[in-house]
Amino acid sequence: MDMSFSPADLAFRDEVRRFLADELPQRLRDGMNGTPSVFVEPEIGLEWQRILHARGWLATSWPVEAGGTGWSPVQRYIFEKECALADAPALSVLGLKLVGPVIARYGTPAQKARFLERILTGDDLWCQGYSEPGAGSDLANLKTRAVRQGDRYIINGSKIWTTHAHYADWMFCLARTDPDVKPQAGISFLLVPMKQKGITIRPIIGMAGDHEVNQVFLDDAEALVADRIGEEGQGWTIAKFLLENERGGSCAAPKLLADLQKLARLAASQPMAGSTLADDDAHGRRLARLRLEAEALETTELRILSDLAQGRSPGPQTSLVKLVASSLRQAVDELAVDSFGLDGLQLATERPLYGNESPEPIGSKPAQLAMPTYLNSRAWTIFGGSNEVQKNIIAKTVLGL
Amino acid sequence: MNFDLDEDQQLLKAAAERFVADSGGGDLLLRRAARMEPGGFSATNWARLAESGVLGLAVSAENGGLGQGTVEIAIVMEALGRGLAPEPVLDVGIIAAGLIDSPENAAQHKSLLQDLIRGNTLVSIGHSEREARHSLSWVGTSARPDGETLRLDGCKIAVMAGGGAQHFVVSARLSGAPGDADGIGLFLVPAEATGLERHPYRLADGSLAAELTLRDVKIPAGSQLAGGFSTLKTVAATARLAAAAEMLGVMGLLFDNTLNYVKTRQQFGQPLGNFQVIQHRMTDAYVQLEQSRSHVMRAALAEGAAFAGAAAGAKAFVAEAALGLAHTAVQMHGGMGIADELAIGHGLKRIRVLALCFGDSASALDDYRCAA
Ligand SMILES: Cc1cc2nc3c(=O)[nH]c(=O)nc-3n(C[C@H](O)[C@H](O)[C@H](O)COP(=O)(O)OP(=O)(O)OC[C@H]3O[C@@H](n4cnc5c(N)ncnc54)[C@H](O)[C@@H]3O)c2cc1C
Numbered sequence: 001m002d003m004s005f006s007p008a009d010l011a012f013r014d015e016v017r018r019f020l021a022d023e024l025p026q027r028l029r030d031g032m033n034g035t036p037s038v039f040v041e042p043e044i045g046l047e048w049q050r051i052l053h054a055r056g057w058l059a060t061s062w063p064v065e066a067g068g069t070g071w072s073p074v075q076r077y078i079f080e081k082e083c084a085l086a087d088a089p090a091l092s093v094l095g096l097k098l099v100g101p102v103i104a105r106y107g108t109p110a111q112k113a114r115f116l117e118r119i120l121t122g123d124d125l126w127c128q129g130y131s132e133p134g135a136g137s138d139l140a141n142l143k144t145r146a147v148r149q150g151d152r153y154i155i156n157g158s159k160i161w162t163t164h165a166h167y168a169d170w171m172f173c174l175a176r177t178d179p180d181v182k183p184q185a186g187i188s189f190l191l192v193p194m195k196q197k198g199i200t201i202r203p204i205i206g207m208a209g210d211h212e213v214n215q216v217f218l219d220d221a222e223a224l225v226a227d228r229i230g231e232e233g234q235g236w237t238i239a240k241f242l243l244e245n246e247r248g249g250s251c252a253a254p255k256l257l258a259d260l261q262k263l264a265r266l267a268a269s270q271p272m273a274g275s276t277l278a279d280d281d282a283h284g285r286r287l288a289r290l291r292l293e294a295e296a297l298e299t300t301e302l303r304i305l306s307d308l309a310q311g312r313s314p315g316p317q318t319s320l321v322k323l324v325a326s327s328l329r330q331a332v333d334e335l336a337v338d339s340f341g342l343d344g345l346q347l348a349t350e351r352p353l354y355g356n357e358s359p360e361p362i363g364s365k366p367a368q369l370a371m372p373t374y375l376n377s378r379a380w381t382i383f384g385g386s387n388e389v390q391k392n393i394i395a396k397t398v399l400g401l
Numbered sequence: 402m403n404f405d406l407d408e409d410q411q412l413l414k415a416a417a418e419r420f421v422a423d424s425g426g427g428d429l430l431l432r433r434a435a436r437m438e439p440g441g442f443s444a445t446n447w448a449r450l451a452e453s454g455v456l457g458l459a460v461s462a463e464n465g466g467l468g469q470g471t472v473e474i475a476i477v478m479e480a481l482g483r484g485l486a487p488e489p490v491l492d493v494g495i496i497a498a499g500l501i502d503s504p505e506n507a508a509q510h511k512s513l514l515q516d517l518i519r520g521n522t523l524v525s526i527g528h529s530e531r532e533a534r535h536s537l538s539w540v541g542t543s544a545r546p547d548g549e550t551l552r553l554d555g556c557k558i559a560v561m562a563g564g565g566a567q568h569f570v571v572s573a574r575l576s577g578a579p580g581d582a583d584g585i586g587l588f589l590v591p592a593e594a595t596g597l598e599r600h601p602y603r604l605a606d607g608s609l610a611a612e613l614t615l616r617d618v619k620i621p622a623g624s625q626l627a628g629g630f631s632t633l634k635t636v637a638a639t640a641r642l643a644a645a646a647e648m649l650g651v652m653g654l655l656f657d658n659t660l661n662y663v664k665t666r667q668q669f670g671q672p673l674g675n676f677q678v679i680q681h682r683m684t685d686a687y688v689q690l691e692q693s694r695s696h697v698m699r700a701a702l703a704e705g706a707a708f709a710g711a712a713a714g715a716k717a718f719v720a721e722a723a724l725g726l727a728h729t730a731v732q733m734h735g736g737m738g739i740a741d742e743l744a745i746g747h748g749l750k751r752i753r754v755l756a757l758c759f760g761d762s763a764s765a766l767d768d769y770r771c772a773a
Binding site: 134136137138141160161204205206207209213270271272273274277282338341342343347348349360362363371375376378379381382383386387388391392 | 529531532533534535536539558559579580600602603604605607610612667668669670676678679728731732735736738739740741742745746747749750753754757761763
């Protein structure tokens with residue numbers, strides 16, 4: 001057993017550090033730190049994406065032949081960690097981590113040629129059309145109907161909670177192509193252009209005042225049969241492949257640990273009746289407790305990566321990563337709100353909270369970010385399979401209950 | 402022993418609930434519109450509250466109030482909480498009015514108090530300071546007597562409903578050092594006083610608070626109110642009970658909405674409420690709700706010297722329970738829970754603000770254990 005990085009890994013780490021120091025503009029770091037929503041706006045994320053793409057460091061989870069970095073799992077981890085420590089913008093997962101790998105795995109050569117490069121360049125932005133008003137946790141119950149007519153599908157129905165639909169050029173959409181078979185079997189995975197007459201987007205404003213998600217109405221919207229991924233009826237299998245990518249394979253601990261480190265540093269700047277918050281034992285213990293949890297998560301994530309690196313399929317730990325990471329994210333964001341005392345109560349209505357036009361904060365910029373971040377953070381245990389659903393999966397598939 | 406409301410209390414409860422229903426309680430569009438009015442709440446509803454006497458609910462009859470007790474305060478605040486009322490009854494009607502309401506102030510400040518009660522003048526309290534964090538006695542703002550006048554210097558944060566207030570009750574130190582209980586005075590400062598800079602800003606619940614900077618603000622010596630730290634502590638105790646009762650009201654709303662949701666929302670061909678996990682979480686929420694109700698009752702019924710400790714304890718207990726319940730309510734609603742279109746998120750945000758009324762849970766817990 002050995003928890004240390006190899007000399008080659010350490011050299012890679014130094015290379016990443018140098019790159020971040022040289023190439024990550026302060027404006028983007030401020031943009032990341034000034035983002036209270038779960039997902040970073042394209043304005044910030046895309047610029048960083050293009051810088052990474054130019055360096056060839058973008059598609060960390062793609063096969064090499066599709067433009068992936070070819071990094072070992074440990075290298076991926078090191079990269080994520082250094083990015084978190086440097087306040088690098090979180091990239092949109094929709095194209096890079098969700099639909100990209102799907103197209104790389106299930107797409108035809110023509111589809112790969114058409115879509116993959118444009119995901120990397122950021123020329124196409126994507127959104128995920130899975131959830132519907134009646135189909136959230138019970139995704140297989142989706143009702144959106146796609147009827148084949150010549151070389152295209154005519155699609156009717158509605159998707160909801162669609163993150164960044166208002167920026168997207170394309171939606172990867174689960175639609176029912178065969179209503180007469182068992183629910184999972186009648187679903188197809190379609191790529192639908194967003195800029196068309198049959199698509200209407202209704203913004204849904206979150207409780208912090210951010211516009212991240214939408215309801216999307218498809219009224220005789222059209223998609224080409226040529227833009228279907230996989231076979232008709234294969235949608236569920238593909239959707240599951242994608243969901244597993246969404247839930248596992250992520251490196252959540254580095255960002256959590258970086259944020260906890262920031263909170264620990266910040267405590268010394270928060271006055272507390274003659275001393276500072278750093279002298280408050282209750283606060284210190286709360287921080288320490290969360291750091292313990294985050295460190296355990298880090299090692300769990302590294303155990304998974306180590307399995308992958310040795311060509312073994314990872315054990316049941318993958319199932320608990322999303323569960324632990326999302327709850328921990330919420331606990332860290334709640335601690336942040338509490339750290340700022342009464343200043344933590346402010347909730348600016350203006351957006352964005354970065355850049356020259358952003359509203360004047362009360363106390364400090366981090367204090368201004370705390371409340372909206374905390375409120376938006378309640379979504380972590382809901383999207384991508386809620387915590388209850390994760391627990392059901394673990395109980396059934398891991399514990400055999 | 403009997404925990405039932407008497408006839409007058411039942412009437413008061415019905416009247417408060419009627420106010421909430423008639424003023425659009427639960428209508429989030431109206432609530433949003435009210436937040437956009439100049440003070441951050443509905444002027445029409447404020448006038449109606451004034452008319453019904455609620456703004457002087459706890460003010461003594463000699464000073465023109467209703468002179469009601471703690472049980473009545475809890476009844477009204479719970480109803481307002483349940484309706485997610487955006488009107489600052491707690492900050493103005495309980496706290497600011499409470500600080501002015503004393504026999505010693507009657508001669509000098511009765512007319513201001515009556516204007517407050519009638520809804521003509523908005524008075525809010527500037528007490529909290531950044532350096533204090535949640536300590537009640539940490540007052541660094543200074544008051545220097547200078548002939549017939551007083552000069553105030555300092556900074557106040559999270560002045561609730563301060564964005565639209567015409568007057569502030571400002572705590573400032575006449576002697577001693579921050580942290581000393583002695584030497585704190587209370588002063589009436591008009592919003593337009595020279596040297597007073599007001600920076601309005603929004604809190605999580607959408608209300609319009611303010612940060613105040615006082616630079617050599619000159620006020621007449623007569624603007625000093627009777628009382629000091631002990632008055633603050635007395636009012637803080639009432640405010641903590643009121644905040645706990647309002648949180649209880651919000652909890653009730655969130656609980657009922659969520660229970661209804663899990664009974665009607667279908668997934669996997671059945672209502673969410675069929676899943677045992679959901680049943681247990683709703684049961685936990687129910688336990689927290691009932692336990693919180695008991696604490697609000699205990700505090701409301703506590704007498705004399707026992708009241709302050711009981712109110713501090715109730716607030717510490719209820720704040721924690723309310724946050725837990727609100728988080729559950731969001732989670733049980735899935736995606737709907739995070740949307741601003743539902744009352745759920747608004748309830749969570751209101752609870753966040755109420756939870757820090759006169760200190761956080763830790764400081765309330767400290768006051769509770771030190772009182773025992
Ligand atoms: C910020 C955000 C962004 C999102 N982005 C996208 C996106 O881009 N594309 C997309 O397709 N979707 C997206 N979603 C939707 C998300 O995947 C769903 O919200 C999620 O699947 C839950 O579905 P639901 O909201 O319908 O809740 P429901 O399924 O109705 O669940 C409500 C509650 O019941 C619980 N529950 C449900 N079933 C069970 C059970 N069997 N046992 C125990 N408890 C149960 C849930 O855990 C939850 O607490 C997003 C959601 C959010 C909040």
